[in-house]
Amino acid sequence: MEALGVTFICLAVLFGLLVLVIGAFLLRRYHLNRALGTFDASIRLPPQGWRVGVCRYTDHHLEWLSLLSLSPLPKFRFLRSSLEVDGWRAATEAERVRIQPGAIIVHLTHEGEPFDLAMRYDVYAGLSSWIEAGPVIGIGTWR
Structure with a gap:
């Protein structure tokens, strides 16, 4: 007993x-x-596969946090002035099982290194606006 x-x-x-x-x-x-400025986004950094997570905007960075972690620190940080949007496309059948439903694939470049984010189209519109409307550092362009 x-x-x-x-x-x-x-x-x-x-x-x-x-x-x-x-x-x-x-x-x-x-x-x-x-939290304000957060959205669901899966990330793919070549040559790795998709990872599920959440992105958040800060003043100068786009941060990606893993959904399968308890850490409050972002796994990846991308400087806003170094981000470039290279376009978007619809997800393939193979990708649809690995990313959130209804997501598109957004091609981005950060300091010459390409990566993909999967997000809803309305979130993409906000992200591209956030990247293009960066803060003014001086006279002329902010980059």
Whole structure:
């Protein structure tokens, strides 16, 4: 009977830890969705595959945070003045199973390195406007 009690306590502790981890992921997701300037976006950096995450705008950077992490720090940061939009296309059948539903693929370049973001079209319109309407540093262009 004593071995059964120890087993039950171990299983209860493991279940409690699992519930806490899932709760932490859900709380992080909730806070990321409620923050201004965030949107769902999967990223693909060649030669890697798609990763699910969330992008957020800051004054000078576009930051990408992994959805499968509890870290508050972004996995990738792209300087706004070094980002260029190279166009967009519809997702292929193979890509649709790896990205969010209804997303388009946006081709971007950051300091000469190409990468792709998958996002909804209305989010793409906001991203391209944000990149083009950067802050004025001096007289003339901001780049």
